[in-house]
Amino acid sequence: MDRIEELETALTIASATADHxxxxxxxxxxxxxxxxNKPGAVMDVFFTEIDPSRVSALWEKNARRVLDALGWQDxxxxxxxxxxxxxxxxxxxxxxLYSAIFAAQTAWHFCAAELLGATSGDFDQMVADVKAVxxxxxxxxxxxxxxxxxxxxxxxxxxxxxxxIGHGTGSQVxxxxxxxxxxxxxxxxxxxxxxxxxxxxxxxxTTTRLLEAIARxxxxxxxxxxxxxxxxxxxxxxxxxxxxxxxxxxxxRDKRLEIACLEVARGGILRxxxxxxxxxxxxxxxxxxxxLGQYGVNTVPELAxxxxxxxxxxxxxxxLALNADDAYVRAEAKNTLANIWWFSLDRQNDLIRQAxxxxxxxxxxxxxxxxxxxxxxxxxxxxxxxxxxxxGGVAKYNILNALAAMCxxxxxxxxxxxxxxxxxxxxxxxxxxxxxxxxxxHNDARVFVDFAHNPHSISAVCDALSGLxxxxxxxxxxxxxxxxxxxxRDVTATAxxxxxxxxxxxxxxxxxxxxxxxxxxxxxxxxxxxxxxxxDQIQRARSPSQAAANILDQLExxxxxxxxxxxxxxxxxxxLGA
Numbered sequence: 172m173d174r175i176e177e178l179e180t181a182l183t184i185a186s187a188t189a190d191h192x193x194x195x196x197x198x199x200x201x202x203x204x205x206x207x208n209k210p211g212a213v214m215d216v217f218f219t220e221i222d223p224s225r226v227s228a229l230w231e232k233n234a235r236r237v238l239d240a241l242g243w244q245d246x247x248x249x250x251x252x253x254x255x256x257x258x259x260x261x262x263x264x265x266x267x268l269y270s271a272i273f274a275a276q277t278a279w280h281f282c283a284a285e286l287l288g289a290t291s292g293d294f295d296q297m298v299a300d301v302k303a304v305x306x307x308x309x310x311x312x313x314x315x316x317x318x319x320x321x322x323x324x325x326x327x328x329x330x331x332x333x334x335x336i337g338h339g340t341g342s343q344v345x346x347x348x349x350x351x352x353x354x355x356x357x358x359x360x361x362x363x364x365x366x367x368x369x370x371x372x373x374x375x376x377t378t379t380r381l382l383e384a385i386a387r388x389x390x391x392x393x394x395x396x397x398x399x400x401x402x403x404x405x406x407x408x409x410x411x412x413x414x415x416x417x418x419x420x421x422x423x424r425d426k427r428l429e430i431a432c433l434e435v436a437r438g439g440i441l442r443x444x445x446x447x448x449x450x451x452x453x454x455x456x457x458x459x460x461x462x463l464g465q466y467g468v469n470t471v472p473e474l475a476x477x478x479x480x481x482x483x484x485x486x487x488x489x490x491l492a493l494n495a496d497d498a499y500v501r502a503e504a505k506n507t508l509a510n511i512w513w514f515s516l517d518r519q520n521d522l523i524r525q526a527x528x529x530x531x532x533x534x535x536x537x538x539x540x541x542x543x544x545x546x547x548x549x550x551x552x553x554x555x556x557x558x559x560x561x562x563g564g565v566a567k568y569n570i571l572n573a574l575a576a577m578c579x580x581x582x583x584x585x586x587x588x589x590x591x592x593x594x595x596x597x598x599x600x601x602x603x604x605x606x607x608x609x610x611x612x613h614n615d616a617r618v619f620v621d622f623a624h625n626p627h628s629i630s631a632v633c634d635a636l637s638g639l640x641x642x643x644x645x646x647x648x649x650x651x652x653x654x655x656x657x658x659x660r661d662v663t664a665t666a667x668x669x670x671x672x673x674x675x676x677x678x679x680x681x682x683x684x685x686x687x688x689x690x691x692x693x694x695x696x697x698x699x700x701x702x703x704x705x706x707d708q709i710q711r712a713r714s715p716s717q718a719a720a721n722i723l724d725q726l727e728x729x730x731x732x733x734x735x736x737x738x739x740x741x742x743x744x745x746x747l748g749a
Contacts, residue, residue: 174348175269175331177307178269178270178304178307178308179269181269181273181303181304181307182273182276182300182301182304184273184276184277184280184297185280186276186279186280186283186284187280187283187284187286187287187289188283188287189287191218191219191220191221192216192217192218192221192283192286192287193216193217193218194214194215194216194217194279194283195214195215195216195217197212197213197214197272197275197276198212198213198272198442198443199211199212199268199269199271199272199443200212200213200260200268200443200444201268201329201330201416201443201444201446202416202443202444202445202446202447202448202484203444203445203448203480203481203483203484204440204441204443204444204445204480204483205251205258205440205441205466205468205476205477205480206249206251206258206260207247207249207260207262207483208448208483208484209247209262210262210263210264210265210268210271210444211246211260211261211262211263211268211271212260212261212263212268212271212272212274212275213258213259213260213275214258214259214260214275214276214279215256215257215258215259215466215467216256216257216258216259216279217255217256217467218255218256218257219255221286223252223257225286226250226257226282226286227250227252227257229281229282229285229286230248230250230257230259230278230279230282231248231250233278233279233281233282233285234248234259234261234275234278235248236278236281236294237274237277237278237281237298237301238261238274238278240294240295240298241270241274241298241301241302241305243263243264243274246261246262246263246264247261247262248260248261248262251467253467253468253469253473254469254470255469256467257467258466258467259275259278259279260275261274261275261278264314265313265314265317265329266308266309266310266311266313266314267305267308267309269304269308270301270304270305270308273300273301273304274301277297277298277301280292280297281294310347310350312350312351312352313329313334313347313350315352315353316334316336316350316351316353316356317329318353319353319356319358320336323358323361324363325337325341325358325361325362325363326338326363326423326447326448326449328420328423328424328446328447329347330347330417330420331347332346332347333345333346333347333424334346334347334350335420335423335424336356336361337360337361337362337363338362338363338364338366338423338428338431338447338449339364339392339394339423339425339426339427339428339429339431340362340364340392340426340427340428340429341360341361341362341363341364342361342423342424342425342426343356343357343360343361344424363449364423364428364429364430364431365429365430365431365451365452365583365584366423366430366431366433366447366449366450366451366452367382367430367431367432367433367450367451367452367453367454367579367582367583368433368435368445368450368452368453368454368481368484369382369432369433369434369435369453369454369456369575369579370434370435370436370437370440370453370454370455370456370478370481371454371455371456371457371458371478371494372456372457372458372459372460372461372474372478372625372627372628373456373457373459373568373623373625373627373628373631374456374457374568374571374572374575375434375435375436375456376397376398376399376434376607377560377569377572377604377607378454378456378572378575378576378579379395379396379397379432379433379434380395380397380432380597380603380604381560381572381573381576381593381594381597382395382432382576382579382580382593383395383402383430383432384593384594384596384597384603385576385577385580385585385589385590385592385593385594386429386430386432386580386583386585386589386593387404387593388588388589388590388592388593388596389585389586389589389593390589391429391430391585392404392427392428392429392430393428393429393430393431393432394422394425394427394428394430394431394432395422395431395432395433395434396413396414396418396419396421396422396432396433396434396435397413397414397418397434398412398413398414398434398436399411399412399413399605400413401413401418401421401422403422403425403427403428404427408421408422408425409421412436414434414435414436414438414439415435415436415438415439415442415443416439416443416444416445416446417446418433419431419433419435419445419446419447420446423446423447430583430585432579433446435481437462437468437474437477437478438462438465440477440478440480441465441466441468441477442466444480445480445481445483445484447484448483448484448486449484449486450481450484450485450486450489451485451486451489451490451582451583452485452489452490452491452492452578452579452582452583453481453482453484453485453489453490453491453492453579454481454491454492454493454575454578454579455475455478455479455481455491455492455493455494455500456494456571456572456575457494457497457499457500457571457627458471458474458475458478458497458499458500458503459471459499459625459626459627460474460625460626460627461474461625461627462474471499472499472502472503474499475499475500475502475503476503476506478503479503479504479506479507482507482509485509485510488510489509489510489582490509490510490511490512490532490578490579490582491507491509491510491511491512492511492512492513492514492575492578492579492582493511493512493513493514494513494514494515494571494575495513495514495515495520495522495523495533496515496516496517496520496571501522511531512526512531512532512533512534512578512582513526513533513534514533514534514535514571514574514575514577514578515533515534515535515536515574516535516536516567516570516571516574517535517536518535518536518537518542520535523535526544527544530546530547531546532544532545532546532578532581534574534577534578535574536555536570536574537549539554539555539556539564540552540553540554540555541553541554541555541558541570541573541574541577541594543577543578543581543587550587552577552587552590552591553590553591553594553595555570557591557594557595558570558573558594558595558597559595559597559598559599560572560573560594560597560598560599560604561573562599562608562635565635565636565638565639566599566608566631566635567631567634567635568631568632568635569599569608569635573594576593576594577590577594580593601620601744605744606620606621606622606736606740607621607622608620608621608632608635608636609621609744611747611748613723613726613732613747614723614726614727614728615727615728615729616726616727616728616729616730616731616732617639617641617730617731617732618723618726618731618732618734618747619632619636619731619732619733619734620734620736620743620744620747621733621734621735621736622735622736622737622740623735624650624651624662624735624737625662626661626662626665629662629665629666629735630665630668632733632735633665633666633668633669633733634668636669636731636733637668637669637670639731640731641729641730641731642727642728642729642730642731643672643673643727643729643730643731644669644670644671644672644673644730644731644732644733645671645672645673645674645675645722645725645726645730645731645732645733646666646669646671646673646674646675646732646733646734646735647675647677647712647715647718647719647722647732647733647734647735647736648662648663648666648674648675648676648677648695648735649676649677649678649679649691649715649718649735649737649738650662650663650679650691650694650695650737651679651682651684651737652679652682652683652684652685652686652690652691653682653684656694659691659694659695659698660694660697660698663694663695663698663699664698664702666735667698667699667702667704669733671708671733672708673708673709673710673722673725674695674696674699674704674708674709674710675709675710675711675712675718675721675722676691676692676695676696676709676710676711676712676718677692677711677712677713677714677715677717677718678691678692678711678712678713678714679691679714679715679737679738680713680714681738682737682738692711695709696709696711714739715734715736715737715738715739715740715742715743716739716742716743716746718734719734719736719742719743719746720746722734723746723747
């Protein structure tokens, strides 16, 4: 058993239970997140028939008592209530995060005992048990380095195995069990680099890729993290979902890196927090209904709160680029004091007008051009027709992504020429932007492949493509089984905005998530029939690749097909010669 396993399993702290209370496993917070920018631990407690104010009061009393008894008088506690539960949080020193989990569990033990009228354990003994773990986990040298790095104005990144100071070309990495004394560090060689975070329900991957393309066009060595891989220049460091803090640390520790573009998703923010507190800029592309019901984030406004955690990563004067056309973004922006650069498809948007009148920077679409307002004058950066990703302007969502990427690039002090070159050179194909409305020609028909999976993203794609001329329209649909019946109906109804002549419902056998074969195609077909489609317009396929093959076999010159591909992506792209 290694050191981390020993720490994780050092204590088992039981609490009183009841059918109307459910407690999820406590977890470490390693960076800025939904509630604050401090390291520590969080517990999610779900309940019915209990007044949330009683739970929060007990938490404030018992967590404070435990923290003080552990010698953590300088540490803080907080909570967040939501419908059906509460997030309970404590802060802790960076070298004591496993101990913080046990501290939080100890505090909850006493809360649960009071709530349920149960007998509690011996307070002094339970505190002594946590202190024993603290002694094993303590790493005084790490705390010394954190203090020294702050004094030198350089970022420090920590995980279970390694500690690094600085970013990219100005970084150095050490094993966590072989740290140098602050006096032995060559601080003159360490520095931060420009870092941008990109989040949102949709558009974050495309915006991240666009920003990286702009940075490359400036001659910089740029890198990105995403849900698909971590890349520096043309070198893919690893494949997989790296939209959490682990991907950020991997990228920021690469000594070739000069500019970092980090896609960050809801899950990583809520599970662990963000990897750095030294970002130059951040963007929230939009907020829409997707992946609700986890970690106490049950509504779209609550999801907006989670996305806005990126503002807690910004250095003083850092830029927060926000979509002025998105109602949830606009509402949550009222809760931040960050330096906001609004972007919009409409020069007359009220927030754009207010920004211009107040001499604040912003960006917008006007008369077919992407405009940047520098606080005193407009600058025509590039015509939308010169940005291939916008498909001549019909892909409105990609105009917004281009505006977001431009704001971030300028906040990172990249030149206007690089912005123009990056936007003009970035293609909507499987090389530059795989899975995002990639166009192919098959038998003189136009075929678009997109990985859109929620109503917001599918609506954006279908709106863009519905205006294209076509003799006949084909669409391929599939859904994962963990979506509710209503979610599947809603997504299907949204996809019908494409006005298809033929609908092919594909089974996702590997993603049934407890559903029976045929159940999801039944929901797709039922929704189509309710929306006026005939049974002979609806086809079925055993898999996405079979559905794609069936559509390709039927295509004639002048037809248009939209393949919404959620699995077997490589097989579908291979059919099209990608």
